[in-house]
């Protein structure tokens with residue numbers, strides 16, 4: 001059975017952290033989210049894919065790839081029939097693989113309910129939580145959001161039995177469209193508009209988690225460092241290879257990266273045996289990782305830079321601790337390196353560059369003019385990274401897949417300005433203006449928040 005350890009297990013206690021040296025099950029890692037020493041949970045064994053099984057996924061629905069890949073991690077903790085229901089319920093949408101030119105493809109991960117790749121992980125994690133919490137226990141998910149993550153989590157849990165979700169957002173800091181998305185999910189998902197800033201929302205959530213008098217509410221965070229969100233992000237790499245690869249050939253993958261959770265899914269897929277020739281991890285102008293790969297010195301980018309690809313404005317990626325661990329190193333939450341990873345090996349497997357906002361705009365324009373393919377800023381960073389790596393390569397061009405992580409219709413102003421066209425919104429983003437729903441309004445005051453939680457939640 002696969003067990004999960006903490007990335008902080010080897011920290012010196014003199015660093016002020018008491019390292020957690022235990023092992024937990026997937027169920028515990030999922031429901032706890034984070035290790036007791038604030039490290040991230042990692043599987044102690046990476047299971048092997050049988051490529052003959054993967055080949056049979058060609059032309060099959062996405063959910064079958066999800067069953068195969070996640071089943072390798074979960075088979076000792078969940079029956080196949082239950083997992084089958086979970087993946088079918090998680091993925092009722094398509095996963096387009098769009099040919100651009102030569103051997104280059106775009107994988108569009110933007111057909112879920114919030115039109116971002118985060119739907120893939122959040123939907124499956126929500127259903128895994130509903131399964132693993134057991135039928136008699138209720139869970140309450142608390143999330144603080146400054147925008148899109150909150151709606152992905154809210155939509156993912158919508159209608160999931162036995163789980164209620166409260167999403168706190170800062171009244172003046174979300175866009176009109178984001179507010180509408182959050183306020184109108186409805187059902188078991190409540191939006192709470194806080195008279196304050198994002199930090200106030202985060203502090204209210206933290207206080208509620210730490211409040212012993214609220215322990216009976218079984219709070220969980222469902223946040224992005226949960227291993228339950230990493231696992232579903234391994235699947236689409238395997239799916240893409242199954243659809244596109246000929247005769248077991250290797251594939252180059254480019255993943256526009258912010259907190260590195262998405263790219264980590266590809267790193268694990270390679271370790272499971274998927275023939276990944278290179279993992280390209282372009283960032284925006286927050287270039288702490290490409291600088292580290294080039295020079296071997298890690299420095300947090302603080303404060304982070306505000307770029308067009310705003311979901312990647314990250315000055316210290318939370319999943320970097322997992323990458324370091326996989327390469328024999330340790331980095332803590334603050335970005336202090338306790339042990340250096342094997343840089344040579346990292347460079348063999350990973351290529352990373354920083355893509356500026358100007359280059360992002362230029363890429364959106366060029367790709368549309370030359371190939372008729374519409375990219376939004378995150379996908380354009382991915383494409384630019386891929387092209388840069390391929391330029392340095394000699395010999396026959398390998399199969400390459402670059403990820404589009406959001407739908408272009410989420411960035412209408414940028415697309416209209418650069419391309420002179422209005423991107424068609426996907427099904428999920430239509431009719432937003434007609435949706436109804438009002439948030440709960442609360443001051444940034446813990447007493448008021450606590451009273452509301454006790455009155456409203458079971």
Ligand SMILES: *Cc1c(COP(=O)(O)O)cnc(C)c1O
Nearest residue numbers: 257258259260261262311405406
């Ligand atoms: C979150 C996000 C990313 C970055 O993904 P990470 O897993 O944080 O690296 C890229 N694009 C979009 C649209 C996102 O929402």
